[in-house]
Amino acid sequence: MHELGISRNIVAIVGEAAKGRRVRRVTLEIGKLSGVVREALEFSFGLVAQGTPAAGALLEIREIEGRARCAQCGAEFGVRDFLAACACGSRHLAHIAGEELNVKSVDLED
Amino acid sequence: MCAICGCDDHLEHVHADGTRHRHAHPHEAHHHEPHHHEHVELEARVLAKNDALAGENAAWLERHGVVALNLMGAPGCGKTSLLERTIRALEPGSLAVIEGDQATANDAERIRAAGAAVVQVNTGTGCHLDAVMVARALAELAPRPRSLVAIENVGNLVCPALFRLGEHRRVVVLSVAEGDDKPLKYPHMFRAADLVLVNKIDLLAHVDFDVERAIGNARAVNPGVQALRVSARSGEGLEAWYRWLRLEGLRDRAERRFEDPGHAARIER
Numbered sequence: 328m329h330e331l332g333i334s335r336n337i338v339a340i341v342g343e344a345a346k347g348r349r350v351r352r353v354t355l356e357i358g359k360l361s362g363v364v365r366e367a368l369e370f371s372f373g374l375v376a377q378g379t380p381a382a383g384a385l386l387e388i389r390e391i392e393g394r395a396r397c398a399q400c401g402a403e404f405g406v407r408d409f410l411a412a413c414a415c416g417s418r419h420l421a422h423i424a425g426e427e428l429n430v431k432s433v434d435l436e437d
Numbered sequence: 438m439c440a441i442c443g444c445d446d447h448l449e450h451v452h453a454d455g456t457r458h459r460h461a462h463p464h465e466a467h468h469h470e471p472h473h474h475e476h477v478e479l480e481a482r483v484l485a486k487n488d489a490l491a492g493e494n495a496a497w498l499e500r501h502g503v504v505a506l507n508l509m510g511a512p513g514c515g516k517t518s519l520l521e522r523t524i525r526a527l528e529p530g531s532l533a534v535i536e537g538d539q540a541t542a543n544d545a546e547r548i549r550a551a552g553a554a555v556v557q558v559n560t561g562t563g564c565h566l567d568a569v570m571v572a573r574a575l576a577e578l579a580p581r582p583r584s585l586v587a588i589e590n591v592g593n594l595v596c597p598a599l600f601r602l603g604e605h606r607r608v609v610v611l612s613v614a615e616g617d618d619k620p621l622k623y624p625h626m627f628r629a630a631d632l633v634l635v636n637k638i639d640l641l642a643h644v645d646f647d648v649e650r651a652i653g654n655a656r657a658v659n660p661g662v663q664a665l666r667v668s669a670r671s672g673e674g675l676e677a678w679y680r681w682l683r684l685e686g687l688r689d690r691a692e693r694r695f696e697d698p699g700h701a702a703r704i705e706r
Contacts, residue, residue, distance in 0.1 A: 329565055329596035336483045344479055351474050355483075362599055362625040409624040409658045418660045428483045437473040 330367035333428070334375040340430050345380040352385045352434040360393040360409065360425035384433075393425025487600055490568035494603025497575060502582040504685065507602050509626060510610035511619075512592030515636040517544045518669040519610060519678075520587055521551040526679055530554075530581065535574040535588045537566040544589065554578060565596035568603060585682060594623040606685055612637040613644050617651035624658040632663045632681060639668040 341353055353372075357363055365388055376382050393406040399417035406425065412418045482488070498505050510516050517536075524532050533554040536544045545557035556574045558566060571588060580586050588604060590597040609630040611619055614637055620627040627633065633655045635648055652664045665681065667674035 329599055332563065332565070332567065332596075332600075333483055336486060339486070340479065340481045340483065344477055362595070409628055410621065418657065430479045430481045430483060432476060432478045432480075434474045434476050437475065 330363060331371040331375065333363060334368060334371040337372060337430055338375050338379050338381050341381045341384070341433050342379055344433050345435055348380065349436040350381040350384040350433055351436055352387060353381060354387045354389065354431040354433070356389050356391055356427045356429040356431050358391045358393065358425040358427040359407070360422060361428045363428060365390070389431065391425055391427050394423050395420040396423050484599065484601075487568045490572060491601035491603040494568055494572050494575065495605075496603075497572070498586075498603060498605070501580065503580045503584055503586055504606075505586045505588060505602070505604045506682075506685075507588050507590060507597070507604035507607045508610065509590045509594075509597045509607065509630075510592065510636075511594050511612075511615055514592070514610045514612040514615065515669045516589050516592070516610050517547055519634070519636065519667070520553075520589060521547055522669050522672065522675065523587075523679065523682070524548065524551040524553040526675065527585075527682070530584065532585045532587060532682075533578055533580040535566075535571060535578060535586060537570070537589055537591045539563070539591060554580070560591055564591055564593050565600050566590050566602060567600045571602045594619065594626045598623075598625040598629045606631045608632045608634060610634045610636050611651060611655075613640050613646040613648070613651075615646075617647045618654060620651065620654040620658055627655045627662065628659045630655070630659060630662050632665065634678065635664060635666045636669055638666050638673060639671040 337353065337355070341350055355368075357365065357368070368388070369386055372386050376384060393408070394403060395406045395411060396403045397413035397415060397417050398419040398421060400413060400415040402413055402415065403423070404411075404413070406420070406422070411420065413420065494505075508516050508520070520532075520534055524534075529552060534548045534556075536548060536555055536557045537560060538544055538557070539560050539562070541559070542557045545555045548555040556578045558570050558574050560566065560570065566588065575586070578586065588602055607630050609626055609632070611633055613635065620633075633652065635651060638648070641648070648666060655662050655664060663681070665674060665677050667678055669675070
């Protein structure tokens, strides 16, 4: 349940950006290979946000598909997990997308 | 569900002011007074703060000429037993320990009894160590120059993988009592490892654990990972582990001296 610690980080980042204003919406980018469980994040965000400017804010999560580049042949392709291999047979892959864990934007009340 | 107000958009519902209606999109039609809000692009990495603090820990270790290992693994895989035995085998004072557990100082007491300096960190509800906890623990531990610090993380194959501590190397202990498919089930942990220690090999006759398959699974998620077979209980295979520790410790320090010849002289002071 590291999503609890991650939620604390999100609420801190959002709180700094809000400068005392109420937060209506928080948009996150979560890569599908990031190791973060969406449902656990939604649950813990609601708890951690209580009593902060982000209390009651809507959490919008944009999931990002995994992509890798083969270190052997340079091919780029979608990956669903860390077990993927390149069509050329190599398993030496650089993951170029899917590990994101970002606060993309916030919507603040005037 | 409506992404803006959170209400269920196909059901009739009652608002706090008593109005009752079905949800009608667009939202201007639904909200009773228009909401003004400002959209702020942040593009902030959620773990940026922890990573920055981990960078400070790495710099602190560098200044003090200390090499740090992040020792991870499931509860009961033998992390503390491995450290006890390692402390007794290495030169006195060459290994200090930061012990992470949710509660109790039991492991710190075991480490102290084995003869090493130790600081216990209790994470409470936390399921992993983070860079702030390690920064405080390092300051308290004050490891001596040219020593190794083993940071024993909270027993967990999930959460610690995401939090950098400023360590030089990551070691994952996998005991044969756990199952050889664990690297596939917990890929983040094994992907982050420099070394996998397959522990409790003295139990192999009693369990259905295929060491080759376990190491193969670890390499399926992390092709370059090193692996050693050990028993912290019987001592089998530990010479190779001690050699790895000495090599890693020395190699790091040697690299630093190579890059900055003044470094060794400064840390002596």
